[in-house]
Amino acid sequence: MSELRFEDVSVRYGRHTAVDAVSLTVPPGTVVGLVGESGSGKSTLARATVGLVEPTSGTITLGGAPLPRRGRRPLQMVFQDPYSSLDPRMSIGSSIAEAMPRDETTATRQGRREEVRRLLELVHLGSTSPDARPGKLSGGQRQRVALARALAGRPDVIIADEITSALDVSIQGAVLNLVRELQQELGLSMLFISHNLAVVRYVASRVAVMRAGRIVEEGTTATVLGQPEHPYTRELLDAVPGRNPR
Amino acid sequence: MSAPTSRARAWRGVLTTPLGATAAVLLALVLAVAVLGPVLWTQSADAVDTGNILGAPSGEHWAGTDNLGRDIVARVLVAGRLSILLAFAAIGIAIGVGLLLGSAPFLLGNGRAARLVSAGVNVAVAFPGLLLALFFAVVFGVGATGAVLAIGLAGAPTFARLTQTLVAGLAGREYVAAARVAGVGRLRILVRHVLPNLREPLVVNATIGAGSSLLAFAGLSFLGLGVQSPSYDWGRLLYDGVGSLYVNPAAALAPGLAVLVAGLAFNLFGEAVAKGLGVTELTGPRVRRPATKAAPEPDEQRDHSEGRPSADVVLEVRDLKVSFAGRDGQLRPVRGVSFSVHRGEALGVVGESGSGKSLTALAVTRLLGDDATVEAERLRLLGQDLLAEATPAQRRLLGTSLAMVFQDPMSSFNPTRRIGRQLAEVGTEHQGMTRAEAMARAVDRLDAVRVSDAADRVRQYPHEFSGGMRQRAMIGMGLMGSPSLIVADEPTTALDVTVQQQVLDLLSAIRDADDLALVLISHDVTVVGEVCDRVLVMYAGRIVEDLATADLATAAQHPYTRALVAAVPDMATDVSEPLATIPGRPVGPADTPAGCAYADRCPLADVRCRSEEPPLERTAAGGRVACWHPGGEPDVVLAGPDLRRVER
Numbered sequence: 001m002s003e004l005r006f007e008d009v010s011v012r013y014g015r016h017t018a019v020d021a022v023s024l025t026v027p028p029g030t031v032v033g034l035v036g037e038s039g040s041g042k043s044t045l046a047r048a049t050v051g052l053v054e055p056t057s058g059t060i061t062l063g064g065a066p067l068p069r070r071g072r073r074p075l076q077m078v079f080q081d082p083y084s085s086l087d088p089r090m091s092i093g094s095s096i097a098e099a100m101p102r103d104e105t106t107a108t109r110q111g112r113r114e115e116v117r118r119l120l121e122l123v124h125l126g127s128t129s130p131d132a133r134p135g136k137l138s139g140g141q142r143q144r145v146a147l148a149r150a151l152a153g154r155p156d157v158i159i160a161d162e163i164t165s166a167l168d169v170s171i172q173g174a175v176l177n178l179v180r181e182l183q184q185e186l187g188l189s190m191l192f193i194s195h196n197l198a199v200v201r202y203v204a205s206r207v208a209v210m211r212a213g214r215i216v217e218e219g220t221t222a223t224v225l226g227q228p229e230h231p232y233t234r235e236l237l238d239a240v241p242g243r244n245p246r
Numbered sequence: 247m248s249a250p251t252s253r254a255r256a257w258r259g260v261l262t263t264p265l266g267a268t269a270a271v272l273l274a275l276v277l278a279v280a281v282l283g284p285v286l287w288t289q290s291a292d293a294v295d296t297g298n299i300l301g302a303p304s305g306e307h308w309a310g311t312d313n314l315g316r317d318i319v320a321r322v323l324v325a326g327r328l329s330i331l332l333a334f335a336a337i338g339i340a341i342g343v344g345l346l347l348g349s350a351p352f353l354l355g356n357g358r359a360a361r362l363v364s365a366g367v368n369v370a371v372a373f374p375g376l377l378l379a380l381f382f383a384v385v386f387g388v389g390a391t392g393a394v395l396a397i398g399l400a401g402a403p404t405f406a407r408l409t410q411t412l413v414a415g416l417a418g419r420e421y422v423a424a425a426r427v428a429g430v431g432r433l434r435i436l437v438r439h440v441l442p443n444l445r446e447p448l449v450v451n452a453t454i455g456a457g458s459s460l461l462a463f464a465g466l467s468f469l470g471l472g473v474q475s476p477s478y479d480w481g482r483l484l485y486d487g488v489g490s491l492y493v494n495p496a497a498a499l500a501p502g503l504a505v506l507v508a509g510l511a512f513n514l515f516g517e518a519v520a521k522g523l524g525v526t527e528l529t530g531p532r533v534r535r536p537a538t539k540a541a542p543e544p545d546e547q548r549d550h551s552e553g554r555p556s557a558d559v560v561l562e563v564r565d566l567k568v569s570f571a572g573r574d575g576q577l578r579p580v581r582g583v584s585f586s587v588h589r590g591e592a593l594g595v596v597g598e599s600g601s602g603k604s605l606t607a608l609a610v611t612r613l614l615g616d617d618a619t620v621e622a623e624r625l626r627l628l629g630q631d632l633l634a635e636a637t638p639a640q641r642r643l644l645g646t647s648l649a650m651v652f653q654d655p656m657s658s659f660n661p662t663r664r665i666g667r668q669l670a671e672v673g674t675e676h677q678g679m680t681r682a683e684a685m686a687r688a689v690d691r692l693d694a695v696r697v698s699d700a701a702d703r704v705r706q707y708p709h710e711f712s713g714g715m716r717q718r719a720m721i722g723m724g725l726m727g728s729p730s731l732i733v734a735d736e737p738t739t740a741l742d743v744t745v746q747q748q749v750l751d752l753l754s755a756i757r758d759a760d761d762l763a764l765v766l767i768s769h770d771v772t773v774v775g776e777v778c779d780r781v782l783v784m785y786a787g788r789i790v791e792d793l794a795t796a797d798l799a800t801a802a803q804h805p806y807t808r809a810l811v812a813a814v815p816d817m818a819t820d821v822s823e824p825l826a827t828i829p830g831r832p833v834g835p836a837d838t839p840a841g842c843a844y845a846d847r848c849p850l851a852d853v854r855c856r857s858e859e860p861p862l863e864r865t866a867a868g869g870r871v872a873c874w875h876p877g878g879e880p881d882v883v884l885a886g887p888d889l890r891r892v893e894r
Contacts, residue, residue: 035740050427077427090441095421098438099428101450138831148423153428168598168832169769173813173825180824195743198815202825226818239747240817241772 003028004019004049004157004189005076007016007142009058019046020213021058021094026157031190033204033221035197035236041213042193046161049191051076077149080162082142086134093130093143096120096209099152119148120129123178137158140171151182157189172199181225199238201225209233260522269514277506279326284846291320303496310494312486321483322500330508331480332394333460339398340459341452344405345441352413352440353432369412370403379462383471393472397462401455408451412444450520457512464505480505480712524621560730560763561610562585564624568602568609570617579835580605584862587731592757594762594774594795596810597784598832603767604785607735610861612636645676649724651717653736659708660722665692665719666704672726687726695722695752714745718752725756731763732756738773750777771798771810783807786833789862793869803865803876806844842874851877860861 004026011019019041026032036042049060051073060067076099079085086095093116093205100106106115111112116130123144132141141165150158160179160212164172180203182188195201200207201221209230217230228234260266295315297596303310308319308367347367351360371377400488410485416422417440423434435756440884464471469479475482480501487498490494541629566581580602587593597603598617609620624700652658659668674686685704692700695718708716717737724732734753738746754777768774774781775795783804791804802808812826830847839860846850855874862872 017505024394052426053424073427073429075427078418081420082724085424087421087425087443090438098425098430101429140831149424149428150354168773169810169814170598170828171831173815173827176815177824177827198817198819201817202364202821203817204817237745237817239743239777241746241750241770245531 002074002156005061006045006049007061009045009048009055009060011041012056013017019048019055022210022213022215022220024208024215027190027191027206028189029181029187030186030206031182031192031204033200033207034191034193035195035200035207035208036210036237037195040210042210043161046077046159046191046193047208049159059158060077073153074156075159076147076153076155076157077159078150078163080141082139082146083134083166084148085146086142086149090133091131092120092128092137093170094150095145096130096133096149099149101154112202114153115149119152120145122151122182123148138143139167140174143167143171143175147175147178147182151186151242157191159191159193161193162195164195165194176202187204197225197236199201200223202217209236257522260518263518263522265514266518266522269511272507272511273515276326276330276511280330281327283323284487287320287323288721290317292316292323302494308496312497313490316499317481318487318497321478322480322504325479325483325501326504327480328390328473328477329460329463329505331382332390332463332479333456334471335394335400336397336459336463337452337456339395340401340405340709341448343399343402344386344407345409347406348409349413349436349440351410352417352436355432364410367403367406371407373403375400375404376462376465379466380471383466388471388474388478390473393463393466395460397466400462401459405448405451405455409444410448412447414442416440416443418811420787450516453516453519453762454513455516457509457516460512461505461509464501480508495854505729513842524549536544542626546857550700558588558590558593558629559586559626562624562626562764563606563610566620566622567607568614569619569621571619573619577835579787580609581838583784583787583788583789585782587765589730589763590757590761592754592766592778593763594778594781595767595784596769596771596774596781598769600786600832600834601784602787602835603784604735607650607733607765607767611733612644613649642676645672646727647730649721649732650728651720651724651732651734651737653739656708656713656716657816659716661708664705665711666705669704669723669726672723676727684726685794688722691722691725692719693717694725695721695756702717712745713741714748715742717745717749721749721756728760729762731765733765733767735767736769737766739768739770746773753777771806771814772816783810787835788843789870790844790873790874791869791871793863793865793867793871797867797869802865803869803871804844804873805848805850805875827862842872850878 006022006024009019009022009246010017024032034042034045037207044053048055051067056192067073093161096107096116096211097112097118100112100115105111106242113130117126120126120128120130125141125144125148127142128137134145146163164175167175172226176199178189179192183190183203192200204217204221206222207224208215209224209232211232217224217228217233221226224233228237261270261321293316295311298307299313300313301307301311301315307317310318312318314320322486335652340473347363354360354363377716378400379396382399383392386392386395422435422439425439430438444480447561453771463472463479464484466707467479468485470485473479473482484498484505489499491498523651563582563586566580566583567578569576569578579600583602583606585593585637595603595606608614609618610625610632614620620633622633627643628647630640634640642886659665668685669688670681673679674681677689688704689700691804692703695717697703697718703711711719721732734752737753750773753766755762756762764777766774766777771796775798778795781793781795781798782789783806785806791802791807793802793807798807798811802811804827809826809828813828815825828847833846838844841854842848842851842860845855848855852874858874860872860874862870865871865876
């Protein structure tokens, strides 16, 4: 496990600066929550981390080394919408197997099959056939398949981009429980992006608050949410529904 | 596996429509002639009869004979194989080259090379196909090979463009991004994730393209640029026949007819396939009617606020049912819902997706399409029967006393018209205002929903408003009349938390100021809890609980309500414990069970729950609940996929 570190990372689209000189560290074995509103640049930062967009300036390093530009990445991402992040024509087993690195365990068909089984077991889908298509699964089950696919790449860090916001509340809890369980069992490092403070509070031990491309406050979850220093963090906290019931 | 069977069903669907059946029969006929023609009729087609040159149609030669006395009908039948093979070869080339060119930009990434290929394709598409074919025919030389290459290459840009557009669309999908993050190469992504997903549109276009290339061939051969003697295809026969048009018109008409029939067969088939496959993808498989009937609700089960004077009732709904006609019977997503809303009251409706909450709102506001059947014992807004034939008076009532706010404020405004105009329209349409009056009212209303600089803002277009501003403008539009009821369907789901708070505050403020009734629909219990006095919890098309908002956290009776409340983490949730979850998934309208719809996910379910649907009955606290074990074992909920029991 190694540390994911952003140093002065900026991403610009034309004249628009989506991410503005962000410095952030995801220590090994911790979940760092990244909160902010739509347009604050959190998803762009996630996409820059996994190489889907190029940072305009700054460096992203993992364990001190820059991220590889080609081939297998030591980072994996779980996307927001489990209905579009799985290929509808591909069995869930093949989707998971596709993300596996090539080595002795995955060299044979049998080895891959066993690894898929193990991963499905890990995300509590042991009774689901690896031959099932995503269309057969519920949103929560699909999101668990997406998590299994991310784990298949044996990443050092997982980027989770709003992974519960497309799910019904009854399913959201199961996915959050799973994230926590995986983190505790496997010691995963995770950058957990969400606009929902209550959700972030539940899974993350550190929180960074992002606004207009900048990180305005960062610290342990208890401190940031308990004694917020930046007015924007306070504004976000005040807006959490259920805080001022009638 | 679901994919192949649903595809098989889709294809069967294609063949059972009148258009599809006709096209399939025609196509089978054409292909049969192509396969069998040369075997059966080559002899008579090649039999030279010098005694009967350029003969007129007769009993022996139905379309007469050519300049060597050969039977024209036989020659047309024999020519079928060559014509169709050539057409297939050409369309094959068109698709092959098209796929290559169309997917090249994806493979090349977003660099200069990719843009160059795209630009080349764009230029080629702009060229008339037949002109291109003539040009290639000259380049490749006169003859069948040249013609195939010419027509194939001339068709390629269209397919390249189609592929390029489809690939660009698919490349934006998250599963392609996921594969890239997983380190899968571009070529592999193309082959595994992108190309398989363009199969349907390509098949459709290939079928239609085969028809056009058949015509193009006939055209080239007719011009003498295609097939050369002694070979012959339909175009060649047409060319020969036209020479003797005045002697024997049938000699030209027979091959012409063959081209027409074959072209029609391909095009109709393509059309039928497009329709069949397209439609199933849109609506998804339909399902059988549920075998059970909802338990009837006895008359006395009114909602708990019924003690108030009836003059205060704004909306009264009794035993509302909404059904849709499915392919194999009726679906009923709303199965008997009764409630009423009083002046000054805010009623929340919560439930998961598919619980029927939005359909209930749309049924009440008469916004459901013609494919839906709305039945109700009573459906009244301010005492007016909404089920009666829509009279102008009723439309005016709906237009002025009811306001609807939707989830996505962008799609509820017309993007090409100014905000002010769209608001003012309500005034001129429903309230008989002049344009100037209506515009003044629009400014006033935008002011009321706290849109700053309303006088300037009315001249702006919807895209110039932020999401929260648009949602306010939408509410302002509802306030153009003097509504007695606002129905808001997930009004804040698309908005950021801070903006959500502002919109909820606004709705509360309007309700308090004007003594309106508000129905707020949401999947989020906490949102409803902020604004509403009373909550209806819906599950599988029925109300399972009706209770005061204050009781949500502590005094909910139905296990589903309790689970919903427990499943949502809030800022006070104990982070050392796993969250409560609801096992299983919601039932759809197609598989509603005989007993309680929630029984399969419920920790309290017993035999009775699985066989008998519980009626919605009054509780001691003044609410209503539909459960055989209301309030049972309140401390235990079923948690996790592994069915662990967890204390709340």
